[in-house]
Amino acid sequence: FVSASTFGSSLGTATTIMWTALGIIIFGNGFFKPNISSMVGSLYPKQEKSKLDSAFTIFYMGINIGAFLGQFICPFVGDVKDSGGIRDIHAFKWGFLAAAIAMLIGTVLFYILKNKYVVTPEGKPIGGLPSGHDTGDYEEGESQKAHFSPLSLGLAVVAFIGLFSIFHYFTDGDNVVKTIIYPIIYASGLTLAGLILSDKTLTKVETQRIWVIYIVSFFVIFFWAAFEQAGSSLTFIADNQTDRNFFGWNMPPSMVQIFNGLFVVIFAVPFSILWDKLRNAGKEPTSPFKQATGLMLIAISYFIIAHSVKDLGNNGLLAIYWLILLYLIQTFGELCLSPIGLSLVGKLAPKRFASLAYGVFFISNAAGYALSGTLGSILPATGDKFNKAKELGIDLQAILDKTVTPTAEQLKLLADNQISAQNPVFAGFEIHNLYEFFMVFVVLCGIASIVLFLLTPVLKKMMHGVK
Numbered sequence: 001f002v003s004a005s006t007f008g009s010s011l012g013t014a015t016t017i018m019w020t021a022l023g024i025i026i027f028g029n030g031f032f033k034p035n036i037s038s039m040v041g042s043l044y045p046k047q048e049k050s051k052l053d054s055a056f057t058i059f060y061m062g063i064n065i066g067a068f069l070g071q072f073i074c075p076f077v078g079d080v081k082d083s084g085g086i087r088d089i090h091a092f093k094w095g096f097l098a099a100a101i102a103m104l105i106g107t108v109l110f111y112i113l114k115n116k117y118v119v120t121p122e123g124k125p126i127g128g129l130p131s132g133h134d135t136g137d138y139e140e141g142e143s144q145k146a147h148f149s150p151l152s153l154g155l156a157v158v159a160f161i162g163l164f165s166i167f168h169y170f171t172d173g174d175n176v177v178k179t180i181i182y183p184i185i186y187a188s189g190l191t192l193a194g195l196i197l198s199d200k201t202l203t204k205v206e207t208q209r210i211w212v213i214y215i216v217s218f219f220v221i222f223f224w225a226a227f228e229q230a231g232s233s234l235t236f237i238a239d240n241q242t243d244r245n246f247f248g249w250n251m252p253p254s255m256v257q258i259f260n261g262l263f264v265v266i267f268a269v270p271f272s273i274l275w276d277k278l279r280n281a282g283k284e285p286t287s288p289f290k291q292a293t294g295l296m297l298i299a300i301s302y303f304i305i306a307h308s309v310k311d312l313g314n315n316g317l318l319a320i321y322w323l324i325l326l327y328l329i330q331t332f333g334e335l336c337l338s339p340i341g342l343s344l345v346g347k348l349a350p351k352r353f354a355s356l357a358y359g360v361f362f363i364s365n366a367a368g369y370a371l372s373g374t375l376g377s378i379l380p381a382t383g384d385k386f387n388k389a390k391e392l393g394i395d396l397q398a399i400l401d402k403t404v405t406p407t408a409e410q411l412k413l414l415a416d417n418q419i420s421a422q423n424p425v426f427a428g429f430e431i432h433n434l435y436e437f438f439m440v441f442v443v444l445c446g447i448a449s450i451v452l453f454l455l456t457p458v459l460k461k462m463m464h465g466v467k
Contacts, residue, residue, distance in 0.1 A: 005093050060338060216459070308322045
């Protein structure tokens with residue numbers, strides 16, 4: 001909020017404050033997300049771990065109540081226009097202030113109520129040190145403490161530096177996010193995964209279960225790479241090439257994402273009941289099977305939207321109900337994958353590694369977000385770009401089709417207006433239109449889903465009785 005309040009008068013100061021704030025958020029999230037998930041995972045004793053899929057689905061609903069409120073409130077306070085229809089570029093700061101107030105309220109409520117509600121049925125605090133648990137909570141032969149030798153810790157540091165250097169060398173880009181942040185994410189995930197496996201107290205069963213977590217975490221990357229287009233390319237499309245008339249109301253593009261959070265809140269309980277019913281009937285699928293289903297659903301959602309935009313052209317508008325349908329199907333996929341993944345880590349990870357295992361899982365999420373940004377950058381020119389080029393007297397489609405060679409003056413005009421004179425390229429293939437763009441996600445998630453389906457019997461065996 002402070003950064004957004006000062007960027008108009010001092011861009012340098014605002015930038016420094018912004019990066020500082022992002023660093024604090026990352027630091028805080030590192031403490032918050034793995035530990036809160038670990039606490040949910042410890043709600044049930046080992047003989048009732050099969051209930052965790054339903055528990056994490058309800059937990060996920062709580063998360064998305066916050067997401068829904070954020071996406072509902074922020075457009076009203078931060079995406080506003082004056083009487084002349086001109087967007088107030090300074091108003092976005094109020095969205096950050098609203099988030100700060102909400103987090104402050106949440107922190108106070110948690111502190112006041114934690115001793116009453118964040119406890120086991122016996123009244124013991126949840127989230128204590130592993131050694132504080134009853135021995136009955138442990139598997140036979142399970143150690144209560146991790147043991148990392150100085151050598152393994154030293155090798156982890158060397159591995160991180162080496163992996164960071166490799167990823168940094170092979171990463172294309174000219175900004176700190178692509179050249180520094182992305183390599184840190186990839187290197188830290190692999191290093192942390194290797195460090196856990198270096199623990200000398202791991203049994204054979206624990207090692208195989210941890211490998212299941214790692215394998216599933218790899219496939220999660222593809223899900224989030226596709227799903228998180230909601231915050232980038234799908235919002236651009238909602239802004240520039242969608243008829244946002246929703247029962248007579250022209251919905252702001254920044255609010256179109258609201259349907260995901262809303263659908264999670266609506267369908268989380270039915271999904272939780274579904275898992276309970278299937279479990280009681282002895283027909284509940286394994287967690288990897290559910291996650292493969294989630295990947296397939298997101299592939300289907302993009303397949304539908306791809307064929308919806310196939311004949312749209314450069315200036316056609318996509319009906320908003322197609323985006324709503326996309327978010328509905330993706331929500332079903334999300335409920336099959338994300339809370340189930342959290343539950344899987346809670347069921348498989350040894351107690352002494354619960355938070356670290358969640359750390360690996362969340363780093364895979366971060367890798368998915370990073371890949372999402374990379375894939376979002378291959379979004380081809382949307383209708384607004386073609387209209388702007390037309391205003392400049394330039395036939396952008398002819399330039400992209402290479403039937404016309406642009407002059408130096410035209411190239412400068414396009415660059416000044418942030419319009420690319422070339423189609424984006426992915427894996428050696430040019431992306432000419434929105435249909436081809438969306439089909440990238442169909443192929444990636446579809447292949448990932450099929451492979452995970454095929455691996456499910458092997459993973460089930462490696463889970464040693466855990467579903």
